[in-house]
Amino acid sequence: MNYLDAKSAPAREDRLKTNIAFGGTCAQIRGCIRAGCFSGKGCLNLADRRFAETQGCQFTLSLAILNTLRNAVVIMHAPIGCGACSIGNVGVNKTFKQLRDPSAEGVVWLSTNLDEVDVINGGERKLREAVLYADREFRPETIIVANGCVPALIGDDIDSILADLETQTAAKIVPIHCEGFKTKVMATAYDAVYHGILKKLTKKPERQQYLAESDLDKIREQYRISRNVNVLNVSSMSRQDELELQRLLNAIGLNVTFIPCYAEPEDFEYSLESSLNVSICGTHDDYFVEHIRENYGVPFLIDTIPIGRKNTDRWILKIAGHFGLEKEAQRLIEVENRLLDESLKPFRKVLAGKRAFLAGGEVRIVATAEILQDLGMEIVGFKAHHFDRFIEPMFDSLDNVDDVVIDVATNQPFEQSNLLNRLKPDVLITHTGGNNIYAKHGLPILPLFGPSYNYMGYSGVFEVARRLNRVMRNCQFNKKLSRYTRLPFRKEWYEKDPFAYIKNQDAV
């Protein structure tokens, strides 16, 4: 894989044959993976909807990562509304930046605020002014320019403008081409962001040559690198998640660097002084780690996500295997599992037998289902934002899900509402930020992730059980919502097949 000569990353529909429209069972979807749907034949890749209620935008998801970077100013080259989502993240991002570095600034963003006149005349002048203002006013290490649909449609030559401006600014300028109309797969955003980082921020750091002055320094440095792993964090992870994964890897003798979220721009240079890139989630990272292996020779591991005890065991063992630390890992896993078993006993009594529906990112929902099965709960349905080959390892940790329904849909709340009405789960575990409709079903809801809570590693299993226990014991708020508010869909819709609008799914 090498897309770095291109101006921007390809859409995931093309690169990974990612699917966003499927309705069936887990057995069927796994059959598709085995049949090689993602190898280029693209049977499921052609599936779509005759009617779609909503659509995701990769620009907004790109901002979820870009707004976390420290010592950077983000310029949104777009109409002002495109960046509105950032307002919801400002507080969290500032706090989390300061957990890494107490003197870190909060999120600094500017918008070029393109309007009708700019659509005719072009956005170049506003972009130039914004970049020079950001450099002069904030003196950041990096200025990130994320462009929305408008400049892409009117043909602003952003790369040439920024190349010219870089001769006038102290900051490095990183273009991120993430216009929303380019793809229906929001996760293309990860590739768009990494594309910019790979092109502009990733290069061998100079300090390695400096440190290699004496033989002793050289040996020390080589040893440090030989025991260092980069863990590719995601913006949905909390600091507690990071500390838990760091604790586990430290326990087997490894040091950890977290990138890309909350990193400093120069951290991407130092990240090349590592022996292994470890993905938390293939859906986020494959574009980055493949390019780093190809260009800098750092190997990578993409397998499972460390959510749920079996997935965490497997994640640790895979990493340990790379360094020959399997015995240390086995000892750690034994102790952690014993402690976890003890701690889960009281929650099993309450939660065993309860039926759950999970919705959100493909990797995360299937991995989180492992925690629920561990607690004796039954999985009745999934809804995944999209579906690609990275979902497969997560299924290994689940039992008896062949007949469980899975809906693949980016947003499309009407399909999920129909499914909830049919399946009648006892609890819903679902992506944060989109639950205003589902709460009206009167179900207890546990967010699938939360920036202030721990979900990963062994402590994450305990925390999910503890919080699930709490929300299931008291869901009066949602019950009252269901009593006094109406769901937005007609009665007739609930009598229809939830997948009635999906087309070209013939291969299944």
Ligand code: SF4
């Ligand atoms: S789809 Fe285009 S116009 Fe709409 S928010 Fe995304 S980038 Fe902006």
